[in-house]
Amino acid sequence: MRLTTCICLAILTTVSLSAVGCQNSATQVAGDSVSAVELASRETAPNGSAEAQPVASDKPVKLKGYINVSSGCQVPTVELLEKSARDSERVELELIDFGTPDGSRRWRNDGFSCMTILIDGSDTVTFGKENDRKIVTFSFPPGFKWALTDLEACIKEALAGTLYAGSEPGALKLEAPTTTIRVTSRQVTIEGKAVGEVVVNGAVGIRFRTRYNDLPPLQRAERSAARLKRALASEFTPSQLRAVDRDGVILLAAGDKVICTADEVQADLQGTTAKKLALGWVGALKKAFAAAAPPG
Numbered sequence: 001m002r003l004t005t006c007i008c009l010a011i012l013t014t015v016s017l018s019a020v021g022c023q024n025s026a027t028q029v030a031g032d033s034v035s036a037v038e039l040a041s042r043e044t045a046p047n048g049s050a051e052a053q054p055v056a057s058d059k060p061v062k063l064k065g066y067i068n069v070s071s072g073c074q075v076p077t078v079e080l081l082e083k084s085a086r087d088s089e090r091v092e093l094e095l096i097d098f099g100t101p102d103g104s105r106r107w108r109n110d111g112f113s114c115m116t117i118l119i120d121g122s123d124t125v126t127f128g129k130e131n132d133r134k135i136v137t138f139s140f141p142p143g144f145k146w147a148l149t150d151l152e153a154c155i156k157e158a159l160a161g162t163l164y165a166g167s168e169p170g171a172l173k174l175e176a177p178t179t180t181i182r183v184t185s186r187q188v189t190i191e192g193k194a195v196g197e198v199v200v201n202g203a204v205g206i207r208f209r210t211r212y213n214d215l216p217p218l219q220r221a222e223r224s225a226a227r228l229k230r231a232l233a234s235e236f237t238p239s240q241l242r243a244v245d246r247d248g249v250i251l252l253a254a255g256d257k258v259i260c261t262a263d264e265v266q267a268d269l270q271g272t273t274a275k276k277l278a279l280g281w282v283g284a285l286k287k288a289f290a291a292a293a294p295p296g
Contacts, residue, residue: 058161059090060090060091060092061088061090061091061092061119061120061155061158061159062092062094062118062119062120062121063081063084063085063091063092063093063094063117063118063119063155064093064094064095064096064117064118064121065077065078065081065093065094065095065096065116065117065118066096066098066107066110066112066115066116066117066118067095067096067097067098067115067117068097068098068099068115068286069095069097069099070097070099070100071099071283071286071287072283073141073283073286073287073290074115074141076142076148077117077141077142077148077151078095080148080151080152081093081095081117081151084152084155088159090159091155091159096110098112113237113239114139114140114237114239115139115140115141116138116139117138117139117151118138119138119154119155119158119163119165120158120165121165122165122166123137123138123139124136124137124138124165124166124167125138125154125158125163125164125165125166126163126164126166126167126168127150127153127154127157127162127163127164128153132172133168133170133172134150134172135167135168135172136150136154138150138151138154140290141290143290143291144290181200181201181232181289182200182201182202183198183199183200183225183228183229183232184198184199184225185197185198185199185218185221185222185224185225186199186218186221187217187218187221190209193209194216194217194218195207195208195209195217196208196216196217196218196219196220196221196222197221198221198224198225198228199288200285200288200289201288201291203284203287203288203291204284204288205281205284205285205288206221206224206252206259206260206281206284206285208220208221208224208260208266209266209269209270210263210265210266210269212261212263212265212266213261220260223260224252224259224260227257227258227259227260228254228259230257231254231255231257231259234255234257238285238286238289238290239286240253240254240255241253241254241282241285241286242282243262243275243278243279243281243282244258245275249261250262250274250275250277250278251278252278252281252282260281262274262275262277262278262281
């Protein structure tokens, strides 16, 4: 397979990231794009108690994860939670898969709009050694505001009775790392054929192999990237990406904004359906946005 790459569109946003929990941070935005952590800050508000409370070490530790398990993008997180439940009889784990209709209804009815993990009912907890206490909020995927090592440490401290639910006075608030979201459209040659791609920070989110409405693959990618840019400049969050059936035409949408069409010709070429093609793009874009911030 030979790839010949020509960058055709670049959307660059550089920001200082100082989001704590889900609080909005002071953000510098170039043009009308948005930072990775600004996306996170749009998703949800923290449920942590205003006053820190210790988690008793002689009681069950209840873990509740609102995670899109079906997407397969959070396998390491799910595996860590399940391992914790296997390793200790005191850990009671409940996973709500908002990638399913029932799970999505439960997720929204419980007041959430992004991935969230609760430890004994709180998504904000304080952990660490006596002279190195840290506050962390388990909302949005790992990498934006927390790392898997933070989750593992908090579960262990909950079992030991040294974890506090909420923000402990004097503790250090974990801050998100500095990052940049870069969206590009490009043309590549795959097996002798021109292919248009929409790329988020180096990861392919959408790949067009066919013409649609007289637009060649590259122009489809350029148009889709421009629409994604406009969505980013609004109140868009990655959880709003979805596949929509509009009068028999399958669309990739960000909320009520159409990004592109999943055409039957390309679906047939790839041996799938237009709906599955669009869902594949949804998953790839969500994964790309989640990976936009390096693990902290």
